[in-house]
Amino acid sequence: MRCGFCGHEFEEHEGNVGCKNCPMSSGCKMVKCPRCNYENPPEPALIKGLKKVFSAKKKTN
Secondary structure (H helix, E strand, O other): OEOOOOOOEOOHHHOEEOOOOOOOOOOOOOEEOOOOOOEEOOOOHHHHHHHHHHHHHHHHO
8 A cells, every 4th residue: 555645655555554543443454554654545446456457467477
């Protein structure tokens, strides 16, 4: 995923989990950028699937 603030690209598992003590709910699914700590929404499954398809296509070329 790409950070919406600094543009750093990282895997979702490399990011820090969003706050767990959020007063709005029991926790959110936001992912914090490991570089700048900006909270980003998780990547939708459709985008993840498209990235896999295109990365596999690049490897075959």
